[in-house]
Amino acid sequence: MSTDPLSDPLNLRDLPTATAPETLWPAIASRLRDDDRRPRPPWLLPLGLAATLILAVVCARLIEFTPHEQPAASGSMSELQLARAASARLEQLLRHQRHGLLDASSVETLAWMENELGWLDMQLTNNPTDIELWQQRVELLQQMTRNYERNNWQAGIRLASY
Amino acid sequence: MSENAFNKPLDAPCLARLQARCRQTQERVYRMFVDPAWNLAIRLTGCDASAWDAVQEAFVQAFRQVRQLRDETAFGFWLRRIVVNQVMNGHRLRSRESGQMPTDRSGGSPDPAWLDLEQALAALDPHDRMVLWLHDAEGMTHEEIASLAGKTVSWSKTRLSRTRARMRQTLDRETEPTPRLIRL
Numbered sequence: 001m002s003t004d005p006l007s008d009p010l011n012l013r014d015l016p017t018a019t020a021p022e023t024l025w026p027a028i029a030s031r032l033r034d035d036d037r038r039p040r041p042p043w044l045l046p047l048g049l050a051a052t053l054i055l056a057v058v059c060a061r062l063i064e065f066t067p068h069e070q071p072a073a074s075g076s077m078s079e080l081q082l083a084r085a086a087s088a089r090l091e092q093l094l095r096h097q098r099h100g101l102l103d104a105s106s107v108e109t110l111a112w113m114e115n116e117l118g119w120l121d122m123q124l125t126n127n128p129t130d131i132e133l134w135q136q137r138v139e140l141l142q143q144m145t146r147n148y149e150r151n152n153w154q155a156g157i158r159l160a161s162y
Numbered sequence: 163m164s165e166n167a168f169n170k171p172l173d174a175p176c177l178a179r180l181q182a183r184c185r186q187t188q189e190r191v192y193r194m195f196v197d198p199a200w201n202l203a204i205r206l207t208g209c210d211a212s213a214w215d216a217v218q219e220a221f222v223q224a225f226r227q228v229r230q231l232r233d234e235t236a237f238g239f240w241l242r243r244i245v246v247n248q249v250m251n252g253h254r255l256r257s258r259e260s261g262q263m264p265t266d267r268s269g270g271s272p273d274p275a276w277l278d279l280e281q282a283l284a285a286l287d288p289h290d291r292m293v294l295w296l297h298d299a300e301g302m303t304h305e306e307i308a309s310l311a312g313k314t315v316s317w318s319k320t321r322l323s324r325t326r327a328r329m330r331q332t333l334d335r336e337t338e339p340t341p342r343l344i345r346l
Contacts, residue, residue: 010329012299015279020200024218025192031222032188112227119247126312133309143230 083134090141097148110151113144166301167198168238177234180225188225195238196221199245205295206249208284212256216248223248246296246310253288282332290325297322 120137127133172180172191179187199220203213224241231240283291292311296302297318304318311318 007301008298009326010279010294010298010333012279012283012295015205015283015299017197018201018204020196020217021214024196024200024214025189028192028218028221029185029189031218032183032185032225035222035226036183109229112223113230116227116230123309123312127309127314130309 080129080131080134083131083138086138087134087141090138090145093145094141094148097145110144110147113140113147116140117144166238167201168195168242168300170194170238171235172237174234177228177231177237180228183225191237192221195241198238199241202242202245202295202300203249205283205299206246206288206292207252208291212249212252216245216252220245220248242300243310246292249292250311278333282329285332286325286328290321290328293318293321294325294329298326 117137117140120133120140124130124133124137176187176191180191196217199217200213203216203220204210207213207216220241224237224244228237231237283294286294289311293307296307296310297304304315304322307318308315
């Protein structure tokens with residue numbers, strides 16, 4: 001497989017390939033089944049009544065922050081500065097959205113996104129000027145704000161039907 | 163990179179079924195990528211038990227987080243990144259707990275033809291082994307490795323150069339003929 005002495009001078013690609021144990025998939029499938037069976041948190045429904053009020057606050061804040069989303073002098077800012085500014089704006093928006101109520105399926109997705117954000121922040125601590133990491137952070141924050149926003153509206157509609 | 167075993171694109175319907183948590187699709191995708199994932203984990207950890215933990219956790223995380231993935235063709239390389247992260251998390255955890263890294267291979271007997279290279283690889287420091295394997299065997303760039311390890315590009319370059327030199331030295335030493343005693 002390996003023929004390029006410059007990219008693989010020790011011929012590591014020619015080492016015999018290992019085969020995964022057959023018992024690995026049943027273990028993974030069992031973990032995934034447990035995920036699917038996980039019950040909805042019992043505190044979700046009682047807290048639902050409070051969500052209408054929180055939703056109203058979140059929407060008000062969203063409207064409040066929308067005009068500030070255009071950078072003031074984007075022409076004179078570098079790509080890194082733009083990414084940092086966008087990151088800070090989205091972070092501010094998220095700070096308010098996080099107070100909203102989440103449904104069970106969104107809790108998991110957003111928890112993973114929060115983990116990913118933590119991982120990115122760890123990378124950025126060591127490479128604070130890495131533009132790709134900043135752009136990844138902005139992209140992730142955008143996904144998170146969209147998820148929070150969608151969830152808050154869905155929670156509001158559900159509560160209205162109670 | 164085209165020869166890389168992680169470079170197997172999924173199609174859009176397959177990604178949609180994965181995002182809908184279809185168990186059959188999960189198993190099909192698992193079978194597509196499990197051998198490269200296992201091979202990578204076993205080379206990076208040098209230990210069957212650690213590789214098991216890393217690969218299991220990587221697939222569980224990948225299937226849980228697949229809703230975030232927009233490009234179905236990138237699944238393999240995305241999974242590879244998760245496997246490497248899991249291996250690194252395992253290294254961090256074990257080094258915190260015991261100050262040592264496991265390097266024993268309990269399963270299977272290594273091919274004698276590759277014994278020297280396998281042993282030299284297994285004897286490396288986990289970070290050196292990771293940089294060497296990801297660059298030379300997986301074809302990753304220094305930028306990708308540095309990003310995964312949370313280090314700088316020069317850190318990756320220095321590690322690679324030093325590790326290659328150490329490997330060559332070890333392998334040369336092992337292939338040198340044993341000096342004979344001369345009877346006077």
